[in-house]
Amino acid sequence: MSDKQVPVTVLTGYLGAGKTTLLNRILTEPHGKKFAVIINEFGSVGVDNDLVVGVDEEIFEMNNGCICCTVRGDLIRIINGLIRRGLDKFDGIIVETTGLADPAPVAQTFFADDEVKKATRLDAVVTVVDAKHIKQRLQDSPEAEDQIAFADIIILNKMDLVSVDEADSVEAHIRAINPYAVLHRTKNSEIELSKIWDKGAFDLSRILAIEPQFLEGAHKHSHDTEVKSIALTTDKPVIMGRFEEWIGHVLAEQGPDILRAKGILNIRNAQRRFNFQAVHMIADSAPGNAWKEGEAKTSKLVFIGRNLNKEILEKGFNACLDNAA
Amino acid sequence: MQPNLSAERQLLAHGYKFDAPVNTCAFSKDSSHFAFGLGDGHIILVNTATPEGDRIRVKAHHGAVPALYAYGDGFLSLSDDGTLKTIAFDGTLKDIADFKGAWTDKVAVHDKTGAIAVANGKNIHLWTARDAEMRIIGPHPFGVNDVCFAADGMGLAAAHRDGVTLWAWPHFEPQSNHLPWKGAHLAITVSQDKKWIVTAMQEGALHMWNVSLKRDYQMRGYWTKPTKMAWSGDGKWLGSSGSETVILWPFDKQGPEGREALQLGWSNGAMVSALVGHPNQNVMAAGFEDGALLLLDIKTRKAFNLSAPSGHPVTATAFARDGFKVIAGVQNGGAIYVDLES
DSSP states (O other), X not given: OOSOOEEEEEEEEOTTSXXXXXXXXXXXXXXXXXXXXXXXXXXXXXXXXXXXXXXXXXXXXXXXXXXXXXXEHHHHHHHHHHHHHOGGGOSEEEEEOOTTOOHHHHHHHHHHOHHHHHHEEEEEEEEEEETTTHHHHHHHOHHHHXXXXXXXXXXXXXXXXXXXXXXXXXXXXHHHHOSSSEEEEOSTTXXXXXXXXXXXXXXXXXXXXXXXXXXXHHHTTGGGOSOEEEEEEESSOBOXXXXXXXXXHHHHHHGGGEEEEEEEEOBTTOSEEEEEEEETTEEEEEEEEEOOTTOOOOEEEEEEESSOOHHHHHHHHHTXXXXXX | OOOOOSSOOOOXXXXXXXXXXXXXXXXXXXXXXXXXXXXXXXXXXXXXXXXXXXXXXXXXXXXXXXXXXXXTTEEEEEOTTSEEEEXXXXXXXXXXXXXXXXXXXXXXXXXXXXXXXEEXXXXXXXXXXXXXXXXXXXXXXXXXXEEEEOTTSSXXXXXEEEEEEEEETTTOOXXXXXXXXXXXXXXXXXXXXXXXXXXXXXXXXXXXXXTTTTEEEXXXXXXXXXXXXXXXXXXXXXXXXXXXXXXXXXXXXXXXTTOOOEEEOOSTTOOEEEEEEOSSSSEEEEEETTSOEEEEETTTTEEEEEEOOXXXXXXXXXXXXXXXXXXXXXXXXXXXXEEXXX
């Protein structure tokens, strides 16, 4: 409609990683932007302190209770509350989740709820990581791993508490789970707003920029972590009908294991890029920027998740390609 | 009384522009006044005798106004800041309740008895003429997303995740009537004859229970989440949003099972965003996301344009009880009053 989609930043991170410090920084930095902040598991909003409410976490399961298709009812409600007040008052919305929250239903809400999708766009999932304690967390908490897997931007925080070697080791650990996120090293969550906000990080454009060698390097560390990523690349055009059928099948079969899937595709006979993304079984796609004159039309598809078999995925993806081209 | 829809003529319409989104609107019981609830907590009161004249603007709530109904000699408004108030025609406010810190956006009002039911977390807060004090009905297994009175006022239906719970006077025992269906039920309505209970669901479907036959049906295929439902004047059609036309299900005879829905009204492919049934005719008013407001005659299958697209979604619309007046509010703060008698 006439009203623009407001960018949403989802702020995740394990307890004590520095989320609240980051949030306070964002809110006090003199950037002239006005944010609606949704905190405390969507019970309260810091909009001129006019909406401070208590609600229970409400998970809405769709499609007969499928866990992969859950959205956050409390989040939908509170965003509807913001729409009633007029979203044009805000430059952005920041959603702070608790340390134990599963980021999937939060992210899925922005793909799967029609009202929310129309009024807002997910700009980025920002995960704050405690450099000192993350290795321990990764061993005892699947949520910590999921939060890293989901991230578009990772703030590797508390750098003052670790040595450079330790930091490098932690970063390699993170890269084994998620090589595609932009990573910033900070102490006391000190970072400029412009580095984490309105980046369109969720619109995938940067994933093409990641070098395959780098990925291979990162994979060397993946033996000690359950979540991994797989990237499929091709210069051959993708046949739309075949891709839709195949990806639909992959998501239906492996949705529970797929935390994030993203892709930029060169569709046969299309002038524009085709942007694709999914959280578990819920997928979203849209036409992207036009290919530039003389630009290599490389398609790339990335999966981050558990129990992923690269050979099988590659075989399936290759069957979607126009080999005659 | 049937509003004259067929004549080719210019209807008398008044436009308004407020400085906050219009969330809700309603006419008073005697059709003498109408009111708009705004996103900044203001209520605007207008006398239908002087629609172009002075209006009363009262700051009723701190939050937005997701629910506004005719009540007594005035209106009842619920804010998502947790406050429930009545507003007299002169703008006098009276506090009914303050659910401090609770998220409240759904209230049901029973017209004849004046009973009020507010969904608050897993409970329903109920005020009736019979009881001296407010009663708490619940808890339900999940948060109550919507609540509805039966037409005779003798029952209450609550929509929540994984189904519906029915409550009956006078004991409010949770009867053996939890109606289960997996998924989130967001809005609920009961047919005038109490035979049917219909919910609108998160996954773009209506779910319908025939209570007397103990059967239920899922009506799928909506383009988007249906959020608005409205009965026709004779109670034989249930209109619903969720598509670019109003989807009307027939509830005469055996109900909608195996029958086709009627599709009425269209505005350049915009989604239906507001819907209300005429009090006694088979007519509905439908607002669209492009700002159009249409009057739909179910009998003749015709649509009449009451307001051209403004580019901003219509958020609410209402008929006066006398059947001759329509109002609608728009997300950008616009509003319209149309006199169908003019």
